[in-house]
Amino acid sequence: MERTFAMIKPDATARGLSGRILSRIEEEGFEVLGMKIVHMSKAQAEGFYAVHRERPFFGDLTTFMSSGRTVVLALERTDAIRHWRDVMGATNPAEAAPGTIRAEFGESIERNSTHGSDAPDTAAFELGYWFPGAELPAAQ
Numbered sequence: 819m820e821r822t823f824a825m826i827k828p829d830a831t832a833r834g835l836s837g838r839i840l841s842r843i844e845e846e847g848f849e850v851l852g853m854k855i856v857h858m859s860k861a862q863a864e865g866f867y868a869v870h871r872e873r874p875f876f877g878d879l880t881t882f883m884s885s886g887r888t889v890v891l892a893l894e895r896t897d898a899i900r901h902w903r904d905v906m907g908a909t910n911p912a913e914a915a916p917g918t919i920r921a922e923f924g925e926s927i928e929r930n931s932t933h934g935s936d937a938p939d940t941a942a943f944e945l946g947y948w949f950p951g952a953e954l955p956a957a958q
């Protein structure tokens with residue numbers, strides 16, 4: 819079993835897509851260990867995306883991510899990190915494979931509907947960022 823951090827981004831919550839995305843998550847065999855709705859501040863978005871601080875899109879990205887509600891999720895499954903990245907599809911919805919969430923719902927490379935951790939170390943950081951302390955059940 820492995821855990822990953824996922825998020826339904828503001829473009830998707832605004833269009834009423836949270837339920838459909840959560841259904842897909844459960845259909846894919848993920849256990850939802852933690853879930854909450856967060857309207858993050860700009861500073862929280864900057865902390866979460868600190869790894870992208872130097873990228874040209876950092877300002878726009880953190881403005882977008884703090885513009886509305888997100889659903890933050892702690893997910894568990896075998897091969898969770900890679901499987902969730904596969905289900906989301908490529909960062910740019912125009913390049914995402916048919917049937918992926920970003921191909922189906924993404925509006926642009928920025929407004930691409932979902933987030934997923936890309937490696938064990940980023941998953942650990944991101945899970946701890948949104949589910950601090952003992953909010954999640956202890957790993958088996």
Ligand code: IDP
Pocket residue numbers: 870875879908909927928929930932933934936
């Ligand atoms: P990922 O979400 O597929 O892991 P990252 O490269 O980690 O992609 O970028 C984080 C987020 O930043 C993306 O999901 C997207 O919302 C935004 N982003 C990435 N590249 C661009 C870009 O070239 N222009 C605008 N926004 C971008």
Ligand code: MG
Pocket residue numbers: 934936
């Ligand atoms: Mg990333």
